[in-house]
Each structure stands twice: as structure tokens, then as C-alpha cells.
Amino acid sequence: MSQAEPIRRAIQQLSKLPGIGEKTATRLVYWLLRAPDGTASQLADALQGLGEGIVECEQCCNITGENPCFYCRRPAAEPHVVLVVEHPQDVMAFERTGEFKGRYHILHGAISPLDGITPDKLRIRALLERLRNEEITEVIVATDPDVEGDATALYLARLLQPIGVKTTRLA
Numbered sequence: 001m002s003q004a005e006p007i008r009r010a011i012q013q014l015s016k017l018p019g020i021g022e023k024t025a026t027r028l029v030y031w032l033l034r035a036p037d038g039t040a041s042q043l044a045d046a047l048q049g050l051g052e053g054i055v056e057c058e059q060c061c062n063i064t065g066e067n068p069c070f071y072c073r074r075p076a077a078e079p080h081v082v083l084v085v086e087h088p089q090d091v092m093a094f095e096r097t098g099e100f101k102g103r104y105h106i107l108h109g110a111i112s113p114l115d116g117i118t119p120d121k122l123r124i125r126a127l128l129e130r131l132r133n134e135e136i137t138e139v140i141v142a143t144d145p146d147v148e149g150d151a152t153a154l155y156l157a158r159l160l161q162p163i164g165v166k167t168t169r170l171a
Helices: 005-014 022-034 039-051 088-097 124-133 147-163
Strands: 081-085 103-106 138-141 166-169
Touching (some): 022 039, 081 124, 147 166
Parallel strands (some): 081 103, 081 138
């Protein structure tokens, strides 16, 4: 059975999202077709707006609407401690706990040679620049507890050791 071209294109585009296969994409498209008037347009407008006014924080590499971001502008209880995470959403997870009171640095991924992600594709140079320009005494590496996260943590520990900054890893 052939689908109308707009439906087929919408399914194809939604299938590109992580964790969304063709079956889920099809379900979403047909839900949008039955949704109240304007729902699909509002979703399209919101997605279109993602590229407008979004920047990368020049200090921590977070994705934000302002530069520097909220986390870099606020007074930190421990301004000399930086927590290194893989993704911007990791910052939100740490913020929800209310436990960490330092600064953040987002790598935008983890070392994964099989996927073509090498250290030069991460925001490691920006971290080194921060270490040169700010009085950072400790770097806490909070990468994911998987092979890529462990490889990234080990790489950072070896890279930072000669600099003399204390480097720890979350268990």
C-alpha cells in the first residue's frame, strides 16, 4: 500500500531521530494528522526555531540562548572545580540533584574511534584553554560508564596529569 508523499517524507525524517524507528515514526505521523489543528505547525515552528538564537557557550561549551550561559554567569560555591560531562543534558541531570556547586564543561560526545569520534572532535581544546585562563584546581570527569566514556576519562586523565590539576572520576 502506497502512502501519500508528505506522509512518507515525514516518516522518513522522523525515523532519523535517535531511538525512533519506522514503526514509531509512522505512529507519530498519524498521531499528528489526527491532532488538534495547529499542533503539527506548532511543532514544525518549534523545530525550525532551534537554529535561531541558539549558541555554544564560549566558556563551558553548553548549548544555550545566551553567551556566557546561565551556569557560567552564576556565582559558584566552588569556582575552581570543573565537572566534565559528555552532553548538555548531563548538566541538567547534575543540576536536578542540587549536589554539585562548581562549574561545568561539556565535551559534546566521547571518544569512539569506530564511530569516527576522535579527541579532536570533542571540546577538549576548550577545556585546556580554560585550565590556562582560569584558576581551576580540580577537574571531575563524569563521562558515561561505558567503553567510550572510560576511554575519554582515561585520555583526559593522561592529558591533564602533566598540567598538575587534580583529576578525579565519578564512580
